[in-house]
Amino acid sequence: MWQVTQELHALDARRRWLVQRHGELLAALRGRRDSPAEVQGMPVVVPAGDGATSGSAREVSAPSARTALLIVGGVLVVVAALVFTVVSWGRLGIGGRAAVLLAVTACALALPRPLRRRQLTATAEASAAVGLALVLLDAYAAREAGLGGLDRVGTAGYWAVLTALMAVAAPVYGWWQRLRLPLPIGILMARLPGLLGTTALGGGAEDYATAMIATAAVDFAALYALTARNATGPAGVRDRLGGERAATALVTGVRAVGGAWALLGGAIAVAHAVSVSSPTEVVPAWAPLGLVALLGMALCRGFRTLPFVLRSGSEGVAVVALVVAVGAGLRCVAPSGWAVAGYAAPAALIAVWAAVCCARRGRWEKPAKGGSFTPPPEAAAAVGELIAASTMLLLTGVVVLPELVHALAQPVVPGMALWLDGHPPQWSWQLAAAPLAVLWLAVSVLATTAVLRARTVGVGVGVGDRHSDQLANALRNAAALAAVPALLLLPVALGLPYGWVLAAAAVASVALTIALTTVVVRRSPGAALVPRLAVLAATDALALLWSSADRVAVLVAWGAFAASAAVLAHVLSASAARPAERATARVAGALAVLALGVEAVASGITAGLTWHVIAFVVLAVAAVAACAAAVWQRIPGREQVSTAVEGAGYVLAVIAIALTAARPGALSLALAVAGVAGLAIALRPDRRRAALVGTALLIASSWVRLALADVTSPEAYTLPVTAVALIIGHRRRASTPGTGSWAAYGAGLSATMLPSLVAMWSDGNWVRPLLLGTAALLATVVGVRTRLQAPLVVGSGVLVLVGAHELAPTVVQVLGLLPRWVPLAAAGLLLLLLGATYEKRIDEARRLRDTVRTMG
Structure with missing residues (x-):
């Protein structure tokens, strides 16, 4: 059994080796088949023993070297012939040179056939290229020699006819000689006859x-x-x-x-x-x-047979040419200022027609799940037309965009003068009808395309998909957003007064707010919230922007905006709201608070208040926002909106404090009010850390007051910080076991001792060193008794420096009585003594270090 198993393993190993070898040999055979030498009929021979080393040493293959030689040789021959023809050679005249060139040209054009018979195809191609180049030189020489009266023919016309003949003769010659190169040469030569003929006839662009x-x-x-x-x-x-x-x-x-x-x-x-x-x-x-x-x-x-993209591009180029042709004609008969509309109108018509064709010809139909869909051939034309016409319409929109932007922002300049100087300049709000017409054309095309796209999806193959069509939604949203300025600028183009335009924007904003609130409250199925919000945001932005030119309008617009934003925040933050609606509710809540801040500033300026007084009005709005956030925090589902409102209130508080920067007294009061508000916010269980901010603001307020009283002693500024820091550190250490003494008391001890230590060196009085030394001694004793590292290190270090400060005058006096070499000698002896006793005292130093580290 063991022997059989070993044999099986050996057979498996042999099989794996054979499979690997088979792959290597197959790859080598494919390499030989695809190599340039094999293509030309020359086998690849690798000398024995040379192997891969020989192949890797050849960086240029034989066919590449041959092609390079032929190209360089052909170029040199043509250059030599050009010099021979133009400059002259020997005593031959232009006629003799033409005869010589004609003979050389005939030889060059006749050589390819015998060369091909000897399988020298590349050389034959090079000879044909040289011969065709020499034909041009022959033509030049013939005209210079005046052969047949050619010198009386115009230069452009002569070369137009010649290049036309070459464009036809070169491909025919290549076809007859079974060569490749003459055909591309003829194609390139065909670029010149038209241009040269136009030059000969004196044509225009x-x-x-x-x-x-x-x-x-x-x-x-x-x-x-x-x-x-x-x-x-x-x-x-x-x-x-x-x-x-x-x-x-x-x-x-x-x-x-x-x-x-x-x-x-x-x-x-x-x-x-x-x-x-x-x-x-x-x-x-x-x-x-x-x-x-x-x-x-x-x-x-x-x-x-062209790819779909190239066919669509060709149709798009045709549409661009058609739009430009129609637009150029309309521009000549249209009134002044309507030139751009002359291009936009045909582009819009073609875009709508192309959208209808795309819908009819199935280009927009969605494939069934797991299937594929190939658009019909006519769809390429429809897609190209739609893209090209839409691009042309977009370009016309870019042309009129500066006028539209100027009209949208025109009330801002007098508004800035009104609120900064109090004397608004005379201004008139105007907009030409042509830019607005272009914008309306763009809106119409977007809306029509969106409707057609949605209907195609509704009746097409893709019925039943869970996901809505993204293209239709994007087109619909773009049309809705573009319709906002198109609709609101219509009264401006009609020449209505400023008040009427502003009233129209306000009515649109209120209507959109009511409609959106109704949709959210009723939970209408299929209602798209995001585009409605985008349209409402655009309308509100324009209404607020345009109201800047009138103080009453600013007060009304920003107040209405704050109210509508608060209502939306309340409605959208319901417990059953979707995540997108809750995110919108947070933004609406924050915007409502910021709008109230703007309302407060505008009211103060209108009432003639100074900036530091207006700051307290803004600070009051921030306090109200904090209270509203605390109330909303208790309502289930509105916690995130509460956070947004609270954050916006903090922003207003910072702005209010910044407004009092020029008045130190008001700045101190504002910091104190903000500090008290921070301590009040800290009463909430989830806002305990607000006490730190409140305390910091109160300390900053005291600093401003001390500066106003010309108090320069650093202890007056640092002692409150030290007291607060030590109290906070003690509570942290008591509530959080394991807190180190440096984290708890390091900042508090350093806040007073270090500035006092710096001030002590420039103070000639004895009171500060005495008080600082007493405080440092007390900190050192407390550190030893409680075995805490921070008070021990900080107190002892400051105490040593205080002692050095007190001994410094005596040391300086003694050093003045001694010779100058004595301090140097003393320092040297001290270093020697320390070096001699280092090894003896090292153990004691380690024990002292460990003792300090074991402290808390």
Whole structure:
């Protein structure tokens, strides 16, 4: 049995080794198959004994080295021919040089066929590239020699015809010689005839754009003709291009070059159309824009093999061109100031149409659970139209945004002058109708898209999902938020007085507050709370912002806002409220308190009170907030709202104290009031630590009073702190066993002794050293009796320094009578004595250290 088991283990080990070896050999074979040498028909030979070392030493493969040599050689040949043609060589004239170049060109173009027969494909490609480059030099030499009157032809026109012929002849030559390189050369040469022909005819920006877009259209038409039967062309095409990979690379390259050329031409056309201002200039600008639109639509609908994103992008480019064309035409006939609206209107119409198409063609339908969904082919056009039109509408909104922002914030400047100087300047609230119209178009598009999206989800495959559609919700929320300024700015655009505009904002705010409160109280199913709150917040923000230009309006607006926020906090903080509602209730409670603070400041300024008097009004609001928080704390479910209200009250208290900074007497009183309020808050069982803050405020108040009385003695400032700190430390040590003496008494003892010690060195009187020494002696005795470390260390240390202070004059006097070398000698002898007795006294020092550490 044991022998059989051993054999089985050996067989398993052998099998694992064979499997590993099989994988290594398979990987090596795949590497040989995929190596460039194998592709070219040259087997990879690794010398025996060389192994991986030989392979790792070769950083450049043989095909790469060959390609580099061919490229460099071809470039050098072309450069030499260029120098030969342009500069001259020997005594040959331009005609002789042209003849020599023609012969060399014929040889270069004839060499690829025999080279291919000898399997020198790369060399044949290089020879063909050199020959095509020499053709251009031949053309230059022929024109310079005046052959056939070519020197009388315009430069741009001559080269336009020549590059057009090269763009056609190079691919034909490559097709005939079964070469790859001439076809990309022809594609690149095709970029030039249109531009050169436009230059020859003296065209403008729209003509250059038309030429570029037409060139791109020809590219895509040729590509469509080549790939009509297959995604990468018929079998014969693939064979002549060098295989599937080469055909795919060519198709991708043509798409990239043609797309880039079309986009560049479209950008030029758009820039030109936006800059024109007269009807006679608009009509020529429509030609490139229309060509871009047709090309984009053709690519989206004709090239079904393109990815969905590229097809949508092509349709989007067409929509942009169409919107710009219509907008440029409308701008020339529209009244002054409505130019942006001329672009926004067609963009909005197209966006709505695209949203309807997306809904009809199933692009927005959600897949069933566990399934997949492929949109129909027409959905690419609808998506591209929707994205492009929405982007154009957004751009028009960005253009009018400065005017809208200026209108929204226009009452702020006179409001600041009113509240700071008391003399508001004359101002008028105006807004042009065009920016508001653009904003209303954006709102309409967002609302329509949200409705269509929601209906599609309701009837689509995704019925029954627990989660709501996030896109529909986002669109609906964005439409609601954008509708707030669009609606509230409408009276401004109509030219109504300031009071009417402010009244409209106030009515909207009150109506939204009532509606939201009703929804929360009735617990309406399916009611979205967050967007309603966002709309209410935006409306309230505008109403409060606009009220700043009138004092009565400020008092009414902020008072109403405080009341509505308090009501919302009370309603939303019910025990059955959801977490989101409770969070909103906390924010509403805090905002109600802060609004009351603003109301207090505004009332004080309106009544003509000074800032330090207004501070006490704000402090009273903070005290009321603390009382309200204590009351709400007792109501179940409203503890968190109570905390928010209390925190807002603390903020108002800090602001009130800051308002009295310029008046020390008022500052002392404010600190005292705040300190008493802190001690009152500490009566709550959950706010015991407020006593520390209250005590600190009372001490700060006493400090301000002492400073006003010109008291400079540090003990007057530090003794109250010491007393409070020692009492708190004693209570902490009594209530919390294990509290060290440093944590309990260290701060209290240091608060007085250290400042007094510093003041003692500059005080020539004997009273402070006597009192400080007595206090230090008392602390030392208490530390020894109670075996506490903090009083012992602090008291003894201060006592030693007091003694040193008293002995310092005598020491200085004695040192003045002695020679200067005596102190140095004494110090040296002392160090020697200490060194000699260190080992003897070390045990005693350790025992003393342990004794001190054992103290509390």
